[in-house]
Amino acid sequence: MYTTFIRPYFEYASEVWDGLTNFDSERLEKCQIEALRIITGLPIYCSHSSLYFETGLESLKERRKNRKLCLMYKIKNNQTPDYVSNLMPPSVSDMTSYNLRNRNHISTPFCRLNIYRNSFVPSSISMWNQLSDDVRNSESLRKFKSKINSLNKLPKYFNTGKRNLSIIHTRLRHGVSKLNYDLFRVNLLHESSCMCGYKREDSEHFFISCPLYFYDRQQLINKMLSLNFTFDIGTILFGDTERPNKENEDLFKAVHTYISSTKRFD
Template identity: 30%
Template sequence: MECAHHEYNQESQQNSGFLRRNLWFCNEEVKTCTYNMLVRPILEYAGEVWDPHSNIQKQRIEMIQRRAARFCCSDFKRYSSVTTMLARLCWDTLEERRRRNRLTMLYKITKGLVGIEGKHYLMPANDTRTRGSNSLKFQRLYTRLDVHKGSFFVNTVADWNELPDEVVNSPTVEVFKQRLHH
């Protein structure tokens, strides 16, 4: 999986370079739109199931978006704040976007909206010591292997159990996404 992600990372950097070479004269809106259409989908491809757990992997992916923010804002000054640029562009970190996408996928699994049967992977939490603030908690999955730490169910169940009741009991996917985003 690491090798496959490296290829996507390279492709997104190539697309970013293409945009920088050909759209340097365009306004912020055009640059942002092309980034969102051509680069970000590559960075987010299969993000629900591949979510890096090592800091170096996370930093490499985020760096592409941070460079894109500089490009979109046409601000390449050394001491300019990229965090401020990201806020101005209303861009969440890619890590946060992956988290929301994973949680949305788990919501779909629990509601039977996708072809994955949750009963094979998710066990209701019957222990009062399970952390979380909702009534639809699942048993946390523990692993000793680093490879497994970044897997979908291990990461997502931990995040799911922290969600409030009103989010996990949303009537539709759209409502779930809205409540999750706020």
């Protein structure tokens, strides 16, 4: 819903106005960050990198950059009207007979002011010239997009199970849960110890060693062994991307059962 109905409002005709100030760019990014918090269920004090990791989305700034590069590709391959193509200055090879290393670059116009330097033509040319010849000479726009896109592919099994348990699992994965150590790190608690007496109640202690959940843990261990997963904190939190999606879904369901049966987050 966000990417279809809301995000287009944040980037309509962004090729034209991408020369906005850093202050305005950050204000716009905050709108997306708030949407990502709603999507993931992560708290306000979690890092932006965690939000982007859990959603597999790009920042608006990165998307604007890629949109400008895609328009440059269309211009260079005569896929735009003449009034757009005519905005581009000639290439270096058209301006000199010397066999220069940058002969395939587009000549950069002189920019006296930053407001012009950040506008579409100069900024897009600068980014275009930084691309390798292999990327610029892509056979189609689709292949060009795939080469410049830095989209993080989110494992499908991350969305397994009931939303409330999935959110708790996600928070444990990024160290922003209601465990005492996670709250202590952000100054929401004065004490980081577990009720069992151990000094640090974090995700690893909760899943691997806390004696309060011994019997619940045995069921989780047995289930993971039956699925041929190694019982360690990395596998519990992130699964195994080398294994089939269905096996990881079964693993995450077992983890959610453990989270629910401990009643630690009720």
